[in-house]
Amino acid sequence: VAVANTVRALPARFDPRRVAAEPDPYPVYQRMRAEGPLLRAGPAQWVVTRHAEASMALTDSRLGGALPEPYHRLSTGDGPAGEFSQRILLYQDQPVHGRLRRLLGTPFGNAGVQQLQPKISTLADDLLHAGQERGALDLAADLAVPLPLTVMCHVLGVPDPVRDAALPWLLALGRTLVTHASPAEQRAADDATTWLRDCMSGLLSLRRRQPADDLLTQVSGVGGLVAEFGDEEIVDNLLFLLFAGFETTSSLIANGAAALLANPGELARMRAEPSLLATAVEEFLRYDAPIQSRVRMVRSTIVIGERTLRPGRIVLVLLGSANRDERVFTDPDRLDVARSPNPHVSFGGGRHFCLGATLARLEAALVFGRLIARFDRIEPAAPAVRSVTSTLRTYSSVPALLRSAVGSHRDGGAS
């Protein structure tokens, strides 16, 4: 039983910097929740384990997204990647944060996302077509990766050849957002930042000469939209958008696919009741959250779990643990595609709530809707292969055997 104001330490062998990198962090999270809602992770560092406290920590403005400079240096170093991470909106407080969200947000509102539906459907069909031809598909590498990357590049206005060249660099840059990157990861992220910045600046200049219907044109200053930011801020935030919208959504699709293959009964339920698509997507997000933790810094004194935290304290909010909190979710370790309500925190919360949540939900609904409508048999072809960093949880491979449903070509799925 947790005693008020007793400092509870993390379980032995549990390194909060490598949270999601545990092959199966969920039993560890369970023990941590039992210890208490707030555990000490180190000097001036705390970990939030339970749903009520996590929701509060994500939304309360006494905690902010801006982190002290040494904290950035620890994860991204003090080269280009370090500079990049200090500029992106994820780590800004007001008023800069609000201005950046307004600058970048238009395509990701409801109206903008609905316009993308035909493009996403065609893309999903084209990728699944390869599975139909071969009777097998890697649902991670050949579906979950290319689909969100192509969608994000389409929204921004990044041409296909640039997209393909950018992929390895984007993956390297994504590694910088881990809580503590290794020196090798930092060097790779520096090189990636340099390459990607050149590339994005070139595209920004191009759009100034040749405007198009895309986000690059909107933020390029054509039409006088952007007086308040310099090109450096704009370029770095566009790069952030590109991988924020890519790896996370890839992970949602890969994790969802792996969860369904491991739970054929739930797959059968979705097939029998296509209206479960929306709750199923929420359940994939809850069951195995792509982003396992978010960091906040205390801006003014706050009480969490009966402990008073002073300004400057770092708080790691374990989204993956909050999503399995037995105080909120019945039978939390079970995948239940009909679960409702499902107040998971996989998109974070408060002012920093994920800008792309509507888009991510639509992409996942379209992909799973079409996958299930198109194939009447979907089974594992080999064990799925996990890929984890300290914050992103996904699979590098989810091999599946597929058998086409008779007569289904471009006709199935969510709309």
Ligand code: HEM
């Ligand atoms: C399943 C897919 C996704 C997941 C799980 C996810 C998760 C998250 C999380 C946990 C945060 C931090 C929230 C917080 O600190 O409270 C976030 C922020 C963000 N996400 Fe997503 N995301 C996904 C897809 C996308 C997409 C498609 C986009 C494309 C626009 C996107 C853009 C962003 C941006 C720009 C932020 C920073 C928001 C801010 O600081 O104000 N994300 N996302």
